[in-house]
Amino acid sequence: MTRFERGISLVRLWTWDFGLWTFLWVALFTNPLVAAEPFPGTKPLEIEGDLADLMVVGIDRFLLKQIDASVERRSRYWKRDFSSAEKYNASVAENRQHLAKILGAFDPREAVTALEYVETTSQKALVGRGDGYEVYAVRWPVLRGMTGEGLLLVPVDKKPVADVVAVPDADQTPEMIVGLVPGVEPEAQFARRLAESGCRVVVPMLIDRADTFSIAGGGARPTNQPHREFIYRQAFEMGRHIIGYE
Structure with a gap:
């Protein structure tokens, strides 16, 4: 048999195989009796409406069911000891670590011995005054190479009755909940x-939900991801979380 004849035989064999498989496929999957037969232990999906x-x-x-059920299961993970403040802190230490x-939030924190006033030759740290207090722009060390910024509200000519950290919503600036700029109703300016x-209050600046600076690729590809999602x-790839940073 010549090479040409062998080639013709292979083509005929391939054509016969292809035709056989085509016939079997058509016979099996176009037969309504076979197509309608469900696999053992299953039944056809007959749900109506938008599946998504x-x-x-x-x-x-x-x-929602899991959240409701977690209330009853929660006690097994908490062994609070209310006999004293020291014992309480010890009893929840493991939960706090978890x-x-x-x-x-497990990176070494920088020690904060004092807040630093943010001031330049053109802008003083004092940014506002209120009824019995003054408002200063401040910053403080958080992690190596990272600082936090915000506003410090200090009572004038009297000792603070308490030190408070007032955390705004991510879409609120410190100036809003202090009342320096519009955006929050007066009764909500806590x-x-x-x-x-009479409290001394620190209001940290949080990452907002705008997308102004959500730029990837070294500034080449702007995105519409909110700042919080972008960070x-x-x-997340580094095992961190923006809430942990804040």
């Missing part, structure tokens, strides 16, 4: 109200 919406509703229902691990009551995605 139904899935989201089901996930939401499941998670939370810190979840949030990625940092201002604490200062008026979270990168921090």
Whole structure:
């Protein structure tokens, strides 16, 4: 048999195999009796409606049930001792360490001995005054190479009755809850109200949900990811969390 004849034989064999498999596929999968036969232990999916919406509703229902059930299960993880402040701190120390691990808040903290006034030759640290208090722009060390910034509200000519850290919402600036700029209703400006009551208050600046600086690729690719998500995605790869940083 010549090489040409062998080639013709292979083509005929391949054509016959292809035709056989095509026939079997058509016979099996176009036969309504075979196609309608479910696998053992299964049944046809007969749910009506948008399956994607139904899935989201089901996930939401499941998670809400888990949250409700967690209230009863929570006590097994907490062994609080209320006999004294020292014993209480010791009894919840393991829980606090676990939370810190979840949030990625385990980097060595820089010691804070005092807050630093943020002041230049053109801008004083004093940024405002209120009823019995003054407002200063401040910063403080947090991690190596990282500082926190915010406002410090200090009572004038009297000793503070308490030291308070007033944490705003991520979409609120410290100036808003102090009442220096619009954005928060007067009754909700709790940092201002604490200062008026004689407290010394620190209001940290949080990462907001805008996307102004969410730029990837060395500044080449702007994104529409909120700042919090933009940082979270990168921090997560390092076992960190933006809440842990804050």
